[in-house]
Amino acid sequence: MIRVYNLTYTYEKGRSPAVKGLNLEIDEGEYIAIIGPNGCGKTTLIRHFNALLIPSVGEVQVAELNTRDSKSLLEIRRRVGMAFQNADNQIVGMSVEEDVAFGPGNLGLPAAEVRRRVDQALEMVGLTGLQTHSPHTLSGGQKQLLALAGLLAMEPKIIVLDEPTASLDPEGKKKVLTLLKTLNLQGIGIIHVTHSMEEAALASRILVMNQGEVVADGSPGDILRRVEWLKSLGLAPPQITELMWQLQQRGEDVGTSIFTVDAAVEEISNLLERLKSARKA
Amino acid sequence: MYKLGYIFLESPVHKKDPRIKLIAVIALSIIILHVGFVGLLIASAAALVIALLARIPLGSLLRTLHPVLPFFGLLFLLYLFFTPGRPLPLFPIGPLLISHEGLTLGVLQVWKFLLLVVAASILTMTTSQSELTMGLEQLLRPIRITGVSSHDVAMMVSLALRFMPTLMDELELIRQAQLARGANLNPPRMSGKIRAMSHLAVPLAVNIFRRCDELIEAMEARGYQQGHRTYLRELVLSRSDYCLIAGILLLLITVIVT
Known part of the structure; x- marks a missing residue:
């Protein structure tokens, strides 16, 4: 779906590139998390996925469409939706439904089709009933859901999110993350840039970036258990994984591919069970 | 509001x-x-x-x-x-x-x-x-015929209306931030009043430009191009x-x- 060949991007001439020599393939329907310290090039990379940035060197292709080709621009942006950290600055409509209608309107769809897509998108994110509300009256979480509805109304194949939960309360976070999971199950690809390892653990593939390069690419099981390595990059593994890792360091017999409280409870009960039976024997 | x-x-x-x-x-x-x-x-x-x-x-x-x-x-x-x-x-x-x-x-x-x-x-x-x-x-x-698209004019008007409440909130935040740092926003003399005004207006203007950058990026990402577009309702x-x-x-x- 998205192919990146030898991508290098430099913001200003003479400065060191923000991403360098990057190669990447992303298939349809994948759920990918991108993690890495600040300034590692995550944001630069994802801005290439819908042609907001054009490579200095190399190529980016979205479903065979090259982002350098200005004729495919609208089609690329229709297929790859992008949500940013600050939802407030992405909302352009004076009411909820008008904001969702912005994307389909840009595609030049007839009013009846715009209406159908707006209703459908609002239904998907659970904002039905707020159609005529002013965006200003929504909570932070609702604004982010509205921003997502605006993307969904364009019926994208992939949604790219740049720290969508950074300024949300736990309730809002949960809603957005649940929605991402649901959308992914419906076949929409998700690319989620995040600082939270707990959120990254929800993906099926994690890319770790550092200094403009992808330094690791694998399943959460592969990546998140490398506790010391993550720490050396300035990243914190999920606390629950670190707990398991510290237990393991102390010589307890536990795995470290554990990212949720539920999985940890399971693992620790098993350990206790084993200890009990060992004592009896 | x-x-x-x-x-x-x-x-x-x-x-x-x-x-x-x-x-x-x-x-x-x-x-x-x-x-x-x-x-x-x-x-x-x-x-x-x-x-x-x-x-x-x-x-x-x-x-x-x-x-x-x-x-x-x-x-x-x-x-x-x-x-x-x-x-x-x-x-x-x-x-x-x-x-x-x-x-x-x-x-x-x-x-x-x-x-x-x-x-x-x-x-x-x-x-x-x-x-x-x-x-x-x-x-x-x-x-x-003058080369200006009425869609663009309507977009500008609607963005101005859309961001009015947001900027009002922001102005209030800046006011409180200045007060919290001991600013006197209502001094007795006229020259002081003007200076106090600039302490609100300058940060607000800077914030507006920053918002603008993000807004433009988000609009482009949603396929906005100058000129013709369609709407939710037809008159x-x-x-x-x-x-x-x-x-x-x-x-x-x-x-x-x-």
Whole structure:
């Protein structure tokens, strides 16, 4: 779906590139998390996925469409939706439904089709009933859901999110993350840039970036258990994984591919069970 | 919150196409500049009937006059004292002179301006902001020949309206942040007041530019391009709507010509 060949991007001439020599393939329907310290090039990379940035060197292709080709621009942006950290600055409509209608309107769809897509998108994110509300009256979480509805109304194949939960309360976070999971199950690809390892653990593939390069690419099981390595990059593994890792360091017999409280409870009960039976024997 | 006073109601006036209402208000403002007392009386009666049809509470309609009253009061006094003509009985009192002409002209002009404000208020109270921008976009279609797209103009208007409450909130945040750092935002002297104002305006302007960058990026990411686009609703004029517009224009021409 998205192919990146030898991508290098430099913001200003003479400065060191923000991403360098990057190669990447992303298939349809994948759920990918991108993690890495600040300034590692995550944001630069994802801005290439819908042609907001054009490579200095190399190529980016979205479903065979090259982002350098200005004729495919609208089609690329229709297929790859992008949500940013600050939802407030992405909302352009004076009411909820008008904001969702912005994307389909840009595609030049007839009013009846715009209406159908707006209703459908609002239904998907659970904002039905707020159609005529002013965006200003929504909570932070609702604004982010509205921003997502605006993307969904364009019926994208992939949604790219740049720290969508950074300024949300736990309730809002949960809603957005649940929605991402649901959308992914419906076949929409998700690319989620995040600082939270707990959120990254929800993906099926994690890319770790550092200094403009992808330094690791694998399943959460592969990546998140490398506790010391993550720490050396300035990243914190999920606390629950670190707990398991510290237990393991102390010589307890536990795995470290554990990212949720539920999985940890399971693992620790098993350990206790084993200890009990060992004592009896 | 900033809402231009739109009151959502089911009424024949609310349901009318925003273009008709815009044309009517523009026509009215031209007409009343050309008429005398009788015409003004008829126009005011018409405005009253429309307000009643729209089921606007008259109290809230009059309240919209509140902010402009001091200005119009001053205007009235200027007309009253500075129009030459036959003096009223008892005048002149010392240097003060009030003429018949001054009194009539003052009442007439202030009445005209008040009626204009009332008409504009009826428009904004019966038409939502989005309807207004859509109406504006369609009425401005002919400016295409100048190379400007009416879609772009409508987009600008609607963004300005959309960000008004956001910027109000932001201004309040900046004010509190400055107060928290010990700023005196209401100093006694004028020079100090201006300096205090800049302590609010400069950070606000910087924030607006930053917001703008993000907004443009988000709009581009959603496929925004200058020029043609479609909307959630389409405005359709019925035959009776066309008749109404023709009637308004006919009235306008008659008044101007006679």
